[in-house]
Amino acid sequence: EAGVAQSPRYKIIEKRQSVAFWCNPISGHATLYWYQQILGQGPKLLIQFQNNGVVDDSQLPKDRFSAERLKGVDSTLKIQPAKLEDSAVYLCASARGRVGDTEAFFGQGTRLTVV
Amino acid sequence: AQSVSQHNHHVILSEAASLELGCNYSYGGTVNLFWYVQYPGQHLQLLLKYFSGDPLVKGIKGFEAEFIKSKFSFNLRKPSVQWSDTAEYFCAVIPDSGGYQKVTFGIGTKLQVIP
Numbered sequence: 001e002a003g004v005a006q007s008p009r010y011k012i013i014e015k016r017q018s019v020a021f022w023c024n025p026i027s028g029h030a031t032l033y034w035y036q037q038i039l040g041q042g043p044k045l046l047i048q049f050q051n052n053g054v055v056d057d058s059q060l061p062k063d064r065f066s067a068e069r070l071k072g073v074d075s076t077l078k079i080q081p082a083k084l085e086d087s088a089v090y091l092c093a094s095a096r097g098r099v100g101d102t103e104a105f106f107g108q109g110t111r112l113t114v115v
Numbered sequence: 116a117q118s119v120s121q122h123n124h125h126v127i128l129s130e131a132a133s134l135e136l137g138c139n140y141s142y143g144g145t146v147n148l149f150w151y152v153q154y155p156g157q158h159l160q161l162l163l164k165y166f167s168g169d170p171l172v173k174g175i176k177g178f179e180a181e182f183i184k185s186k187f188s189f190n191l192r193k194p195s196v197q198w199s200d201t202a203e204y205f206c207a208v209i210p211d212s213g214g215y216q217k218v219t220f221g222i223g224t225k226l227q228v229i230p
Protein backbone atom coordinates (compact mmCIF):
# COMPACT_ATOMS: atom_id res chain seq x y z
CA GLU A 1 0.00 0.00 0.00
CA ALA A 2 1.15 3.54 -0.62
CA GLY A 3 2.57 5.32 2.41
CA VAL A 4 1.70 8.60 4.06
CA ALA A 5 2.56 11.48 1.76
CA GLN A 6 3.64 14.87 3.02
CA SER A 7 4.65 18.06 1.29
CA PRO A 8 6.75 20.06 1.16
CA ARG A 9 9.81 18.19 2.44
CA TYR A 10 11.60 21.37 3.45
CA LYS A 11 10.50 24.93 4.12
CA ILE A 12 12.42 27.99 5.23
CA ILE A 13 10.46 31.06 6.24
CA GLU A 14 11.05 34.23 8.19
CA LYS A 15 9.46 34.72 11.58
CA ARG A 16 5.96 36.18 11.47
CA GLN A 17 5.32 34.63 8.07
CA SER A 18 2.73 31.92 7.57
CA VAL A 19 3.24 28.38 6.32
CA ALA A 20 1.07 25.37 5.50
CA PHE A 21 1.85 21.68 5.38
CA TRP A 22 -0.13 19.02 3.59
CA CYS A 23 -0.66 15.36 4.42
CA ASN A 24 -2.33 12.56 2.49
CA PRO A 25 -2.80 9.53 4.76
CA ILE A 26 -2.95 5.90 3.75
CA SER A 27 -6.24 5.11 2.08
CA GLY A 28 -8.85 3.88 4.52
CA HIS A 29 -7.07 5.09 7.64
CA ALA A 30 -9.53 6.81 9.93
CA THR A 31 -7.01 8.26 12.35
CA LEU A 32 -4.63 11.03 11.37
CA TYR A 33 -1.99 12.60 13.58
CA TRP A 34 0.19 15.67 13.32
CA TYR A 35 3.35 15.61 15.41
CA GLN A 36 6.02 18.20 16.05
CA GLN A 37 9.53 16.83 16.51
CA ILE A 38 12.04 19.37 17.74
CA LEU A 39 15.67 18.41 17.32
CA GLY A 40 16.75 16.11 20.15
CA GLN A 41 13.24 15.36 21.33
CA GLY A 42 10.60 12.74 20.70
CA PRO A 43 7.56 13.46 18.56
CA LYS A 44 4.97 15.57 20.37
CA LEU A 45 1.34 15.13 19.37
CA LEU A 46 -0.19 18.38 18.14
CA ILE A 47 -3.56 17.17 16.95
CA GLN A 48 -5.37 13.92 16.27
CA PHE A 49 -8.31 13.44 13.95
CA GLN A 50 -10.72 10.54 13.83
CA ASN A 51 -12.21 10.77 10.34
CA ASN A 52 -12.83 14.52 9.99
CA GLY A 53 -13.39 15.23 13.69
CA VAL A 54 -10.78 16.46 16.15
CA VAL A 55 -10.36 14.10 19.10
CA ASP A 56 -7.31 15.65 20.75
CA ASP A 57 -5.79 19.08 20.20
CA SER A 58 -4.76 19.75 23.77
CA GLN A 59 -1.13 20.45 22.81
CA LEU A 60 -1.84 22.54 19.73
CA PRO A 61 -0.90 26.23 20.23
CA LYS A 62 -4.23 27.43 18.95
CA ASP A 63 -3.25 31.09 18.85
CA ARG A 64 -1.01 30.35 15.88
CA PHE A 65 -1.56 26.76 14.75
CA SER A 66 -4.60 25.41 12.99
CA ALA A 67 -5.39 22.14 11.28
CA GLU A 68 -8.22 20.72 9.31
CA ARG A 69 -9.10 17.43 7.72
CA LEU A 70 -11.74 18.02 5.13
CA LYS A 71 -13.84 15.02 4.12
CA GLY A 72 -11.87 12.84 6.50
CA VAL A 73 -8.98 12.30 4.10
CA ASP A 74 -6.26 14.89 3.42
CA SER A 75 -5.18 17.27 6.13
CA THR A 76 -3.42 20.62 6.32
CA LEU A 77 -1.54 22.13 9.23
CA LYS A 78 -1.01 25.89 9.24
CA ILE A 79 1.18 28.15 11.32
CA GLN A 80 0.40 31.86 11.32
CA PRO A 81 2.48 33.72 12.36
CA ALA A 82 5.56 31.53 12.75
CA LYS A 83 8.04 31.95 15.58
CA LEU A 84 11.66 30.87 15.79
CA GLU A 85 10.75 28.09 18.22
CA ASP A 86 8.47 26.52 15.62
CA SER A 87 11.56 25.25 13.80
CA ALA A 88 11.06 21.49 13.82
CA VAL A 89 10.08 18.52 11.73
CA TYR A 90 6.33 18.19 11.34
CA LEU A 91 5.27 14.60 11.02
CA CYS A 92 2.00 13.28 9.77
CA ALA A 93 0.93 9.74 10.60
CA SER A 94 -2.15 7.68 10.01
CA ALA A 95 -3.66 4.55 11.48
CA ARG A 96 -6.70 2.38 10.88
CA GLY A 97 -7.85 3.45 14.30
CA ARG A 98 -9.50 0.24 15.41
CA VAL A 99 -9.13 -1.41 18.78
CA GLY A 100 -6.24 -3.87 18.57
CA ASP A 101 -4.99 -2.36 15.31
CA THR A 102 -3.42 0.91 16.25
CA GLU A 103 -0.11 0.90 14.38
CA ALA A 104 0.71 4.37 13.12
CA PHE A 105 2.45 4.83 9.78
CA PHE A 106 4.55 7.95 9.38
CA GLY A 107 5.30 10.20 6.48
CA GLN A 108 8.75 11.60 5.68
CA GLY A 109 7.97 14.81 7.52
CA THR A 110 8.37 18.46 6.66
CA ARG A 111 11.45 20.16 8.05
CA LEU A 112 10.58 23.76 8.90
CA THR A 113 13.25 26.32 9.59
CA VAL A 114 12.14 29.71 10.86
CA VAL A 115 14.79 32.42 10.57
CA ALA B 116 -2.83 10.43 30.84
CA GLN B 117 -0.20 7.94 29.82
CA SER B 118 3.52 8.67 29.71
CA VAL B 119 6.60 6.91 28.41
CA SER B 120 10.11 7.02 29.87
CA GLN B 121 13.26 6.10 28.02
CA HIS B 122 16.12 6.22 30.44
CA ASN B 123 19.08 5.97 28.07
CA HIS B 124 19.22 9.06 25.92
CA HIS B 125 22.51 8.34 24.21
CA VAL B 126 24.15 4.94 23.91
CA ILE B 127 27.49 4.19 22.28
CA LEU B 128 28.40 0.58 21.52
CA SER B 129 31.01 -1.25 19.55
CA GLU B 130 29.91 -3.59 16.79
CA ALA B 131 28.91 -7.05 18.05
CA ALA B 132 28.06 -5.73 21.51
CA SER B 133 24.65 -6.54 22.96
CA LEU B 134 22.01 -3.87 23.22
CA GLU B 135 19.21 -3.25 25.67
CA LEU B 136 17.21 -0.03 25.63
CA GLY B 137 14.83 0.62 28.47
CA CYS B 138 11.22 1.73 28.11
CA ASN B 139 8.73 2.17 30.92
CA TYR B 140 5.21 3.45 30.60
CA SER B 141 2.54 4.61 32.98
CA TYR B 142 -1.03 3.61 32.26
CA GLY B 143 -3.32 1.43 34.27
CA GLY B 144 -5.15 -0.37 31.51
CA THR B 145 -4.39 -2.50 28.48
CA VAL B 146 -1.85 -1.00 26.12
CA ASN B 147 -0.38 -1.55 22.72
CA LEU B 148 3.38 -1.01 22.66
CA PHE B 149 5.70 -0.07 19.84
CA TRP B 150 9.32 0.57 19.08
CA TYR B 151 10.01 2.88 16.17
CA VAL B 152 13.39 3.54 14.61
CA GLN B 153 14.57 6.62 12.76
CA TYR B 154 17.70 6.16 10.68
CA PRO B 155 19.65 9.31 9.84
CA GLY B 156 17.73 11.34 7.29
CA GLN B 157 14.82 8.94 7.15
CA HIS B 158 11.31 8.83 8.54
CA LEU B 159 10.08 6.89 11.54
CA GLN B 160 9.64 3.21 10.83
CA LEU B 161 8.04 0.51 12.91
CA LEU B 162 10.58 -1.89 14.41
CA LEU B 163 8.19 -4.11 16.33
CA LYS B 164 4.88 -4.03 18.15
CA TYR B 165 3.05 -5.77 20.94
CA PHE B 166 -0.72 -6.05 20.98
CA SER B 167 -1.37 -9.26 22.93
CA GLY B 168 -0.18 -12.85 23.30
CA ASP B 169 3.46 -13.84 23.68
CA PRO B 170 5.17 -11.04 25.60
CA LEU B 171 8.42 -11.68 23.74
CA VAL B 172 8.06 -9.96 20.42
CA LYS B 173 10.43 -10.32 17.51
CA GLY B 174 10.83 -7.51 15.02
CA ILE B 175 12.86 -6.71 11.96
CA LYS B 176 16.65 -6.79 11.74
CA GLY B 177 17.12 -9.12 14.72
CA PHE B 178 15.48 -6.87 17.29
CA GLU B 179 13.19 -8.18 19.97
CA ALA B 180 11.37 -6.71 22.93
CA GLU B 181 9.85 -8.16 26.05
CA PHE B 182 6.66 -6.87 27.61
CA ILE B 183 6.72 -7.25 31.39
CA LYS B 184 3.30 -6.14 32.58
CA SER B 185 4.21 -6.13 36.27
CA LYS B 186 7.06 -3.73 35.59
CA PHE B 187 5.24 -1.63 32.98
CA SER B 188 8.26 -2.18 30.78
CA PHE B 189 8.90 -2.94 27.12
CA ASN B 190 12.66 -3.10 26.73
CA LEU B 191 14.27 -3.44 23.32
CA ARG B 192 17.12 -5.90 22.82
CA LYS B 193 19.51 -7.08 20.16
CA PRO B 194 22.23 -9.64 20.87
CA SER B 195 24.80 -8.23 18.45
CA VAL B 196 24.57 -4.74 17.00
CA GLN B 197 25.89 -3.63 13.66
CA TRP B 198 27.11 -0.26 12.45
CA SER B 199 23.92 0.01 10.39
CA ASP B 200 21.89 0.02 13.61
CA THR B 201 23.06 3.56 14.30
CA ALA B 202 19.78 5.42 14.62
CA GLU B 203 17.36 6.93 17.08
CA TYR B 204 14.92 4.58 18.77
CA PHE B 205 11.53 5.63 20.13
CA CYS B 206 9.24 3.69 22.40
CA ALA B 207 5.53 4.45 22.08
CA VAL B 208 2.35 3.42 23.85
CA ILE B 209 -1.30 3.48 22.86
CA PRO B 210 -4.06 2.57 25.31
CA ASP B 211 -6.17 -0.21 23.84
CA SER B 212 -9.33 1.07 25.39
CA GLY B 213 -11.66 1.52 22.46
CA GLY B 214 -12.65 4.80 20.94
CA TYR B 215 -9.77 6.85 19.69
CA GLN B 216 -6.27 5.97 20.76
CA LYS B 217 -3.65 8.57 21.59
CA VAL B 218 -0.03 7.69 20.82
CA THR B 219 2.53 8.84 23.33
CA PHE B 220 6.22 8.69 22.46
CA GLY B 221 9.25 8.58 24.67
CA ILE B 222 12.01 11.12 24.23
CA GLY B 223 14.08 8.70 22.17
CA THR B 224 17.46 7.00 22.53
CA LYS B 225 20.26 7.77 20.13
CA LEU B 226 22.32 4.70 19.43
CA GLN B 227 25.76 5.09 17.94
CA VAL B 228 27.53 1.90 16.89
CA ILE B 229 31.27 2.19 16.40
CA PRO B 230 32.82 -0.12 13.80
